[in-house]
Amino acid sequence: MDRAATDTVTVLYFASLRDAAGVASESLPAQGDLRALYTALRGRYGFALPIERLRVAVDGAFARWDDPVRAGSEVAFIPPVSGG
Amino acid sequence: MDRAATDTVTVLYFASLRDAAGVASESLPAQGDLRALYTALRGRYGFALPIERLRVAVDGAFARWDDPVRAGSEVAFIPPVSGG
């Protein structure tokens, strides 16, 4: 993770997203909003889950899809959970 | 307890009834029904609890107040319970 870079965002993948991406996290250019980021990554990796079934978190707190992708932040896409 | 006697009934007392009667059980003549038996004993010992607040059991199973007092049986008056 390259949290020091000022022009990139760290993206975390979990569960089926991690399997599809083949990595647990990666550093990507920070641009657009969170919705656009997921849409682009879904196109790249073929994630089965549509955005409507996910939540998104930034720096460990739930965020909104319309929030801009902030450089230096850590973004996590949260698939439907299945703990318990 | 005198379960062998054919003309008596063994009466068991619990909780506040036992305290008022001063004994845990006693052998009494078997006559009348269970309601009459409790009424007589309430008069003798001054039990605070009216019959409406009790249940009655005979030989370890719940019974009806109208049941006759059977010689050789074991009668228990069941005050409102407070386990748990």
Place this chain on the structure above:
Amino acid sequence: METTTDAAGDHLVQRFRLAEAPFEIAPLRAALLDARAGAYAGFEGWVRDHNDGRGVHGLRYQAYAALAQAEGERILAEALERFAIVNARCVHRVGELAIGELAVWVGVSAAHREAAFAACRFVIDEVKARVPIWKHERYADGAADWLHPDDQPR
């Protein structure tokens, strides 16, 4: 646990038990573990230091043992009939108990949590309402009393 034999001679598991001394929960819980069971709900009743605003120093439970045993077994059999559970057990103390001691324990295993919770609640509610056990409390002010709740019998 020991087994009892019903009128037809069938051996039945003893699911309800009166305990004259403190008992361990771990082996009781372990007996409910089952590969089919994904959920376990447990309830414990402890002796509190107060009741209705009055300080309590200790208490004693008295039971009509024969009927308490039979009625307790009936309640657990009812729980197994009514709810989609795998197993259920209950142990109730009798005799002298100090503050903080375990008075009653209920454990239920089930495939799913809904049934486990519902059955556990059912068992403790019915035990409190139906099983012939009486609580005698000793109060901080020196008084002592048998508890005969107003809403009984039902």
Place this chain on the structure above:
Amino acid sequence: METTTDAAGDHLVQRFRLAEAPFEIAPLRAALLDARAGAYAGFEGWVRDHNDGRGVHGLRYQAYAALAQAEGERILAEALERFAIVNARCVHRVGELAIGELAVWVGVSAAHREAAFAACRFVIDEVKARVPIWKHERYADGAADWLHPDDQPR
């Protein structure tokens, strides 16, 4: 358990915990014992040998640990606000689990059983719905899959 410090610098008890290895319930339960508490409700989720009719050989939980910890603490704080309870704790396993292993434990102490049961149910329901933990099941037929239930997010 360890303590965390909130934004205002207050020391907060850690009520929710992720466990990377099997954990003992006894000390967790003991920490909930309280002279004010007359009731204890507990819930345990165990790994079953089947799910939706499919044989399960084992499973693995993956968590987004930072957010899971924060969300778990929020759920327990909500339980303490909403219900008349004395204390509440939850521990959730992560990593590889075998059939019959303990996956999640919830314990709640309260003055009365009504609140203990309600809060215990609330905590497990919210943990299952909100905490970012994912289950990966390995099936008897050799397949394996992440579980992403349809009714999420809510």
